[in-house]
Amino acid sequence: MVFDLDMIKKLYAAIPGRIAKARKVVNKPLTLSEKILYSHLHSDQKLEAFGRGKSYVDFAPDRVAMQDATAQMALLQFMSAGRAKVAVPSTVHCDHLIVAKVGAKDDLVNANSESKEVFDFLSSVSNKYGLGFWKPGAGIIHQVVLENYAFPGGMMIGTDSHTVNAGGLGMVAIGVGGADAVDVMAGMPWELKFPKLIGVKLTGKLNGWTSAKDVILKVAGILTVKGGTGAIVEYFGEGATSMSCTGKGTICNMGAEIGATTSTFGYDNSMERYLIATGRAEVAKMANKVKEHLTADPEVYKNPEQYFDQVIEINLSELEPHLNGPFTPDLATPISKVKEEAAKNGWPLKVEVGLIGSCTNSSYEDISRAASLAKQVANKGLKTKAMFTITPGSEQVRYTIERDGFIDTFNKIGAKVFANACGPCIGMWARVGADRKEKNTIVHSFNRNFQSRNDGNPNTYAFVASPELVTALAIAGDLGFNPLTDTLINEQGQQVKLDPPTGDELPKKGFDVKDPGYQGPAKDGSKIEVKIDPGSDRLQALEPFKPWEGKDLARLRLLIKAKGKCTTDHISMAGKWLKYRGHLDNISNNLLIGATNFFNEAINSVRNGLTGQYDEVPKVQRAYKAAGIGSIVVGDENYGEGSSREHAAMEPRHLGVRAILVKSFARIHETNLKKQGMLALTFANKADYDKIREDDIFDVKGLTTFSPEKPLTIVIHHSDGKIEEITANHTYNKNQIEWFKAGSALNAMGKSRPKPGVAKPKAAKPVAKAKPAAKKKAVKKAKPAKKAAKKKVVKKAAKKAVKKVAKKAAKKKKK
Ligand code: MIC
Numbered sequence: 127m128v129f130d131l132d133m134i135k136k137l138y139a140a141i142p143g144r145i146a147k148a149r150k151v152v153n154k155p156l157t158l159s160e161k162i163l164y165s166h167l168h169s170d171q172k173l174e175a176f177g178r179g180k181s182y183v184d185f186a187p188d189r190v191a192m193q194d195a196t197a198q199m200a201l202l203q204f205m206s207a208g209r210a211k212v213a214v215p216s217t218v219h220c221d222h223l224i225v226a227k228v229g230a231k232d233d234l235v236n237a238n239s240e241s242k243e244v245f246d247f248l249s250s251v252s253n254k255y256g257l258g259f260w261k262p263g264a265g266i267i268h269q270v271v272l273e274n275y276a277f278p279g280g281m282m283i284g285t286d287s288h289t290v291n292a293g294g295l296g297m298v299a300i301g302v303g304g305a306d307a308v309d310v311m312a313g314m315p316w317e318l319k320f321p322k323l324i325g326v327k328l329t330g331k332l333n334g335w336t337s338a339k340d341v342i343l344k345v346a347g348i349l350t351v352k353g354g355t356g357a358i359v360e361y362f363g364e365g366a367t368s369m370s371c372t373g374k375g376t377i378c379n380m381g382a383e384i385g386a387t388t389s390t391f392g393y394d395n396s397m398e399r400y401l402i403a404t405g406r407a408e409v410a411k412m413a414n415k416v417k418e419h420l421t422a423d424p425e426v427y428k429n430p431e432q433y434f435d436q437v438i439e440i441n442l443s444e445l446e447p448h449l450n451g452p453f454t455p456d457l458a459t460p461i462s463k464v465k466e467e468a469a470k471n472g473w474p475l476k477v478e479v480g481l482i483g484s485c486t487n488s489s490y491e492d493i494s495r496a497a498s499l500a501k502q503v504a505n506k507g508l509k510t511k512a513m514f515t516i517t518p519g520s521e522q523v524r525y526t527i528e529r530d531g532f533i534d535t536f537n538k539i540g541a542k543v544f545a546n547a548c549g550p551c552i553g554m555w556a557r558v559g560a561d562r563k564e565k566n567t568i569v570h571s572f573n574r575n576f577q578s579r580n581d582g583n584p585n586t587y588a589f590v591a592s593p594e595l596v597t598a599l600a601i602a603g604d605l606g607f608n609p610l611t612d613t614l615i616n617e618q619g620q621q622v623k624l625d626p627p628t629g630d631e632l633p634k635k636g637f638d639v640k641d642p643g644y645q646g647p648a649k650d651g652s653k654i655e656v657k658i659d660p661g662s663d664r665l666q667a668l669e670p671f672k673p674w675e676g677k678d679l680a681r682l683r684l685l686i687k688a689k690g691k692c693t694t695d696h697i698s699m700a701g702k703w704l705k706y707r708g709h710l711d712n713i714s715n716n717l718l719i720g721a722t723n724f725f726n727e728a729i730n731s732v733r734n735g736l737t738g739q740y741d742e743v744p745k746v747q748r749a750y751k752a753a754g755i756g757s758i759v760v761g762d763e764n765y766g767e768g769s770s771r772e773h774a775a776m777e778p779r780h781l782g783v784r785a786i787l788v789k790s791f792a793r794i795h796e797t798n799l800k801k802q803g804m805l806a807l808t809f810a811n812k813a814d815y816d817k818i819r820e821d822d823i824f825d826v827k828g829l830t831t832f833s834p835e836k837p838l839t840i841v842i843h844h845s846d847g848k849i850e851e852i853t854a855n856h857t858y859n860k861n862q863i864e865w866f867k868a869g870s871a872l873n874a875m876g877k878s879r880p881k882p883g884v885a886k887p888k889a890a891k892p893v894a895k896a897k898p899a900a901k902k903k904a905v906k907k908a909k910p911a912k913k914a915a916k917k918k919v920v921k922k923a924a925k926k927a928v929k930k931v932a933k934k935a936a937k938k939k940k941k
């Protein structure tokens with residue numbers, strides 16, 4: 127089944143004209159990223175030469191993708207939007223809620239019973255509102271999207287940071303929080319600060335042990351986890367065109383680990399081959415006709431320095447396989463240096479488990495290359511030393527690799543094949559013995575290796591590498607093994623060397639699948655009732671957050687001064703907590719339980735300012751909430767790195783934290799905080815972080831005149847009577863300040879109203895106090911809904927709401 131043909135056809139028909147207009151205004155040759163961005167401006171967005179890293183721009187993405195763990199919150203919010211159907215093609219993918227334990231079959235049965243309520247909820251919401259639904263077992267969102275929906279020149283957003291994977295097929299695909307997805311699904315413009323552009327020129331050609339994964343491992347080492355923040359990374363050059371489309375997907379996927387807004391590649395033969403192999407020859411045909419618009423203008427790649435804000439060059443012919451980690455994906459070590467580094471840093475050398483697959487690396491090419499190594503185990507009389515697991519990215523890949531004998535090959539080395547799902551990548555791994563918290567090493571082909579992420583054990587040293595290298599290291603059972611130079615001793619006592627991996631970019635016999643696991647939506651969803659059991663501990667209907675009280679914030683307590691890395695995994699842990707993603711109050715019990723307290727270096731132990739006692743973070747925050755006291759969280763660099771999960775913003779909001787004050791933010795998290803009505807602030811002077819003491823009390827001043835580019839003041843009351851004032855910067859634009867004032871973006875857009883067709887314990891309060899910004903903005907937001915109403919897709923409620931928003935705004939303007 128080919129999805130979205132009409133939509134793609136329309137876009138391709140419009141692209142040449144849109145790009146020509148943009149080129150005129152920008153007045154210079156365009157990069158691919160600019161072409162895609164400029165051809166996806168929202169109809170109400172004025173075309174101008176936008177300032178990179180400066181202008182806030184309204185876009186109209188072509189589609190939305192959501193995975194089960196984030197879709198719950200996104201769809202709970204969407205249900206408040208009063209729409210009868212999603213405005214753009216959207217899908218839900220059940221992949222995060224499956225625990226990897228015994229093996230694919232049993233694990234899936236377990237997940238289907240344990241998370242039945244959530245899957246049923248997602249399935250019926252999808253059915254009602256017109257979303258495509260991919261059942262548990264169908265595959266991991268990004269692989270399924272690449273196989274079915276991604277197309278060159280398109281723009282999509284997804285409620286998962288690795289949505290960027292679709293850049294492998296020439297898209298601009300961006301990870302966002304659920305509230306952003308709601309905007310697009312409701313037909314509203316989607317706002318993004320126009321990104322900066324980083325160009326990566328790939329020369330030479332991949333060969334031997336080196337694979338596409340090593341490109342991004344190297345880039346991560348160069349740019350670090352925050353080097354891509356606010357930027358799109360565009361890859362080009364002979365090295366780019368000579369690699370496979372799925373290899374490009376891997377590179378784009380892990381662009382999330384350098385904080386990049388997204389990454390992308392120009393349309394080329396590898397993409398055409400992939401489209402054809404995945405049953406989309408028609409899309410390839412259409413793309414071929416507008417080819418020159420699906421890559422940068424030739425001048426750009428000839429003189430990249432003139433068109434990109436930063437250019438990096440990597441020679442693939444010389445690139446060494448890399449191993450990144452532990453605990454951070456940007457600690458890049460070439461394989462030839464690993465032994466030395468391990469000895470220096472005390473990394474355990476014995477590899478306990480090698481894990482391949484995930485959304486990052488489970489293409490046919492990856493699996494076939496890894497299998498070529500597994501085959502050598504028997505052929506060379508070796509024995510695999512470490513445990514070995516595979517999580518295929520989709521049922522299509524799994525079915526095809528089984529047909530082609532690779533699963534059999536892996537089984538022969540004692541591998542365990544888990545369900546087509548996230549599993550160990552996101553801590554959904556019932557790893558035997560992890561609770562003993564022993565120091566140990568694992569290697570995987572996933573993308574993230576933050577502390578505790580895979581198995582919940584903070585002492586697991588996780589390293590990221592290509593599937594090929596992971597397989598070789600699992601066979602050797604030794605982190606210091608360099609397959610390029612070292613030999614292994616086989617069962618007969620002989621020294622043998624592994625041959626470099628070989629494989630097929632695409633299956634010779636084509637892809638095949640029996641049941642891809644897709645469920646299309648009902649034609650008329652109006653009669654479908656979405657039920658939320660009021661007694662459920664998995665799902666909870668959302669109550670709108672309270673609007674801002676109209677004055678400066680006073681007497682805030684310090685909840686935690688987080689030390690060092692504080693990713694979304696530290697703020698809202700995954701693993702066993704994933705099951706509460708649809709229940710805000712329950713998931714709030716994991717707030718910041720992974721963060722390190724600066725003052726005692728302990729995890730999940732902070733001082734309760736009311737009692738002086740140390741307790742768990744959520745408990746202390748609940749005590750402040752019960753006492754009606756607001757609080758503040760202080761953090762280090764790149765706070766909120768990692769996931770798109772908006773729970774990391776909603777939980778503190780729900781529990782009464784008022785401001786997050788850090789040295790710097792990761793992009794998605796900063797937006798999520800703003801969307802949920804929180805104050806996301808940065809130290810104007812980073813050294814002020816050192817001024818914060820454990821028992822400080824804070825005032826936030828300047829909120830009554832809160833405006834773009836005008837810093838706020840934080841008054842710190844130390845317990846010794848000393849008072850200090852520091853400056854806090856912010857990046858709120860006018861519209862975002864309205865979100866803060868209204869209590870959340872959802873409130874500000876007048877979306878929170880009783881939920882049509884939803885059985886819920888208490889009706890949500892209408893947001894009487896929501897103040898839409900200026901008339902212009904409100905009408906702008908309302909317009910698409912008006913259009914939809916004409917098409918009779920929006921019910922009366924939506925029409926009424928549109929009028930209400932416009933009327934209120936008009937009234938406000940008169941005042
Ligand atoms: C991840 O890789 O961290 C996740 C789990 O896919 C997240 C989404 C989530 O937390 O649900 C992401 O990357 O956005």
Ligand code: SF4
Binds near residue numbers: 268286288548551552
């Ligand atoms: Fe799933 Fe891991 Fe990919 Fe996130 S990075 S979508 S958890 S496989």
